[in-house]
Every structure is written in C-alpha cells, then in structure tokens.
Amino acid sequence: MSMGEGPDYANLFESSSLLCTSWETMFTIEGLSKRYPGGVKALEKIDLRIDGPQVVMIIGSSGAGKSTLIRCINRLIEPTTGSIRLHDLEITSLGKRGLRKARRRIGMIFQEYNLVDRLTVMENVLSGRLGYVSFWQAYRRKYPAVDISAAYELLDRVGLLENCNSRADNLSGGQRQRVGIARALMQRPDLLLVDEPTASLDPKTSRQIMRLVVELAKERGTPAIVNIHDVALARTFADRIVGLADGKVAFDGTAAEVTDQVLTDIYGEEDWSTTIKKGAEENGENNNVMTKINRESSAG
Numbered sequence: 001m002s003m004g005e006g007p008d009y010a011n012l013f014e015s016s017s018l019l020c021t022s023w024e025t026m027f028t029i030e031g032l033s034k035r036y037p038g039g040v041k042a043l044e045k046i047d048l049r050i051d052g053p054q055v056v057m058i059i060g061s062s063g064a065g066k067s068t069l070i071r072c073i074n075r076l077i078e079p080t081t082g083s084i085r086l087h088d089l090e091i092t093s094l095g096k097r098g099l100r101k102a103r104r105r106i107g108m109i110f111q112e113y114n115l116v117d118r119l120t121v122m123e124n125v126l127s128g129r130l131g132y133v134s135f136w137q138a139y140r141r142k143y144p145a146v147d148i149s150a151a152y153e154l155l156d157r158v159g160l161l162e163n164c165n166s167r168a169d170n171l172s173g174g175q176r177q178r179v180g181i182a183r184a185l186m187q188r189p190d191l192l193l194v195d196e197p198t199a200s201l202d203p204k205t206s207r208q209i210m211r212l213v214v215e216l217a218k219e220r221g222t223p224a225i226v227n228i229h230d231v232a233l234a235r236t237f238a239d240r241i242v243g244l245a246d247g248k249v250a251f252d253g254t255a256a257e258v259t260d261q262v263l264t265d266i267y268g269e270e271d272w273s274t275t276i277k278k279g280a281e282e283n284g285e286n287n288n289v290m291t292k293i294n295r296e297s298s299a300g
C-alpha cells in the first residue's frame with residue numbers, strides 16, 4: 001500500500017470510546033535483582049508495589065538501573081531473580097507464548113520513539129494493535145473498524161489528527177513522541193512503562209509531553225512507571241517518586257518529600273539548593289497540576 005491509497009479512515013471515524021482498563025488488583029515487584037554477564041549488579045532486591053492507577057516516576061543517576069528495571073518488567077531484559085506480578089500473572093515464569101500475551105497488557109513508550117519511519121502516523125498508531133489482530137489482518141493492514149476509530153480518537157487526543165496520513169519521518173521529535181504515546185495506548189494496557197520520554201526534547205516540549213502521558217494515564221486509569229532524569233519535571237507530574245541508587249531503592253515517597261537530603265542519598269553530595277528551590281517554586285504549581293489532573297480524570 002503506497003501513501004494515500006490506504007483505507008478511507010475518515011469514513012470509519014465514529015465517536016467510539018476506548019475501553020478504560022479497570023484496576024482491581026495490583027502490580028508488585030519483589031526481590032528483583034539483575035546481574036549482567038560480566039558481573040555488573042544493575043538491580044539488587046528491588047521491592048515495589050503499585051495498588052492503583054498511580055504515576056510513579058523513577059529518578060536516579062545515570063547507571064542507577066532505571067532502564068534495567070523498566071525492561072525487566074516486560075522482560076526485554078531477563079531478571080536474574082525475583083518476582084514481577086501484574087494482576088494474577090507472574091511475569092518472570094512465563095514461556096514465549098505467555099510472554100507475548102502479557103506484553104499486550106504492558107504498553108511501552110521509548111526515548112527514541114521507535115516508530116516505523118516509512119509508515120504513516122495512523123499505521124504506526126494502529127501497530128499498537130498488532131498483538132491482537134491476526135497475522136493476515138496485520139499483513140494486509142486490515143484493522144477492524146473499532147481499532148481505526150480508537151486510533152482516530154487517540155490521534156485527536158494527542159493533537160495529531162491532521163497529520164494522520166503523514167509519514168512518521170516527516171514529524172518533529174515532539175510529534176513523534178505523541179505518536180509513540182498513542183501507539184502504546186492503542187494496546188489498552190494494564191500498565192504503562194515509559195523510559196526517558198523527553199530526553200531528546202526541548203524543555204517546553206518535554207513538559208507538554210510529560211503532561212500528556214500523565215493525563216492520558218489518569219484518564220484511562222492506567223498506572224504508569226516513568227523513568228526520568230529531570231527532578232523538577234518528576235516533582236511536577238508524579239503521584240509518587242522512587243529514587244534508585246546503585247540498583248537499590250533509596251527513596252519512595254511523594255514529590256513534597258523529596259528534600260535536599262533525599263537528593264543527596266540518591267545522587268550523592270552536591271548543592272541541591274537550585275533544584276530544591278525550583279522544585280519548591282513549582283511545588284505550589286505541582287500540587288495544582290496533579291490536583292487538577294487527578295480531579296479531571298476522576299470527574300471524566
């Protein structure tokens with residue numbers, strides 16, 4: 001199928017609501033360790049429990065183990081020991097088939113977007129349904145109308161409706177990440193994993209993208225684990241912050257509890273006054289941001 005010859009998506013666009021995921025049970029990590037070949041201990045006995053649709057931001061120095069943690073959850077990296085449970089499913093003991101199924105329930109948003117450049121925005125978003133449609137449907141790009149409607153709804157929500165037929169490689173970084181977000185949500189995931197989604201973006205776009213991730217996670221009642229370098233951004237948008245240091249949990253609490261001492265525990269000795277000041281200034285706003293997002297999502 002060449003550009004412009006695709007199905008007439010516009011005619012299939014009807015206002016259907018994406019199914020919201022229900023969150024009755026929980027996500028737990030217990031005693032998770034990862035030792036890479038060669039001996040690097042990237043994670044040591046991590047315990048983490050998420051009981052509701054929380055946005056949990058993971059902060060920590062480069063090499064602290066943030067990406068390893070996120071990638072162990074969907075087993076892009078094999079954990080060495082420990083347990084990872086999503087609802088009733090023990091992810092660490094799944095075989096290939098079981099893992100494929102489990103990955104449908106876990107959406108992932110990447111730093112480098114991981115789009116297929118030669119495909120359109122719409123096709124990239126629809127590829128979020130690949131785990132659900134048959135091989136032949138996917139091969140012939142014959143997605144069910146309900147998926148196409150859902151893709152339109154999401155593209156509208158992330159502000160890319162007008163770009164739906166553009167090739168992915170014609171987009172800016174911020175737009176590409178919006179496609180990445182829409183694609184992950186097309187899976188209707190039970191859990192969203194997000195690894196440094198704004199690391200390649202300017203500060204203003206970073207903030208917009210982070211807000212979008214958090215708002216969409218809240219709207220759909222989907223818990224999210226987000227790796228992030230920017231402490232101020234984490235404080236603005238997190239329900240909860242987990243600090244990793246040398247592969248261990250060094251802090252687990254709210255944005256307001258991230259003090260100078262906490263940052264020193266996580267990152268080592270440094271002058272944190274600017275970060276704290278920036279955080280404190282934003283904290284008034286932060287509370288407003290998260291209160292507003294939480295209020296809107298529970299009202300909607």
Ligand SMILES: Nc1ncnc2c1ncn2[C@@H]1O[C@H](COP(=O)(O)OP(=O)(O)OP(=O)(O)O)[C@@H](O)[C@H]1O
Pocket residue numbers: 036037038040041042060061062063064065066067068069
């Ligand atoms: N494939 C690998 N083989 C061996 N060691 C690795 C591998 N991947 C990561 N590591 C090591 O594991 C540790 C944790 O790395 P990880 O990428 O999880 O950190 P991170 O917190 O995501 O860092 P960054 O903020 O730079 O992204 C580091 O010491 C790293 O060098």
Ligand SMILES: [Mg+2]
Pocket residue numbers: 066067068227
């Ligand atoms: Mg990383």
